[in-house]
Amino acid sequence: MQILLTGATGHLGTHITNQAIKQNIENFSIGVRNINKVSDTWKQALEVRELDYFNQESMVTAFKNIDLVIFIPSIIHPSYNRLPEVENLVYAAKIANVNHIMFIGYYADQYNNPFHMSPYFGYAERLLASSGLNYTYVRMAMYMDPLVDYLPELAELGKLIYPVGDGKINYISRHDIAKGIIAILSNQNLLGQRYLLSGHTYSMTELASILSNVAGSKINYDPVSLDTFGKMYDEPKGFGPLLASMYKAASMGLLEQHSSDFEKLTGDQPETFEHFLQQNY
Known part of the structure; x- marks a missing residue:
């Protein structure tokens, strides 16, 4: 099976690509908008194809002789873009x-979810369902990772202000x-399902x-308003309003x-937040 991962140089794409190389996933290639961002290590380990999400012909060319496309959406907003x-x-x-x-996809996709990107994820899944194509839909919970860079600000502030x-x-x-996605790629019988990686x-x-505990200083929960x-x-x-809508x-x-x-x-068990921060902060 010939596999192509899009968005490989992004945060999540980097994790998936590195694990695919480490796990020796066969016939694994990546599609990126800017080939200059691809490291020499990756170029030596796998095939790199150029594509642009907003250029149909570049995607057609990149998908040639590919059996499975793993698609990571962009992070542009608003959702209709x-x-x-x-x-x-x-x-x-x-x-x-x-x-x-x-x-x-992302787990903030319920019909009544006020997250500003929720309409996109709802549309994407329904478009796939009506397309006639075979597909696997992987929803993911919220990333832990941004808290690593945000923690110094919170420690200085002395409070967590999420309006939750x-x-x-x-x-x-x-x-x-990425580990969950690699597990699916390692067993083709797992394709065709809807998953939530939480x-x-x-x-x-x-x-x-x-x-x-991780910062070594007291941080209280003291939320501000959504506005x-x-x-x-x-x-x-x-x-800002996009983030606020997610916390709503x-x-x-x-x-x-x-x-x-x-x-x-x-x-395996997913990593706890405390262990993740201790290893990465």
């Missing part, structure tokens, strides 16, 4: 006779998400306690989702 990329994915897959698409209230959030590391669920009070949070982190313009979803209990898919796929 992303729609052409998934439409181009389906178009190119059909023209190039791709047999299967693995789409990497009594809501809880399920977190997983990018490394564990880790551990925390209240914000519990998360503040973990952050305090205040959006204004504090509105760089680039529009990103958490306050509604929509980001507590958990499944045992990771354990079933890998045979």
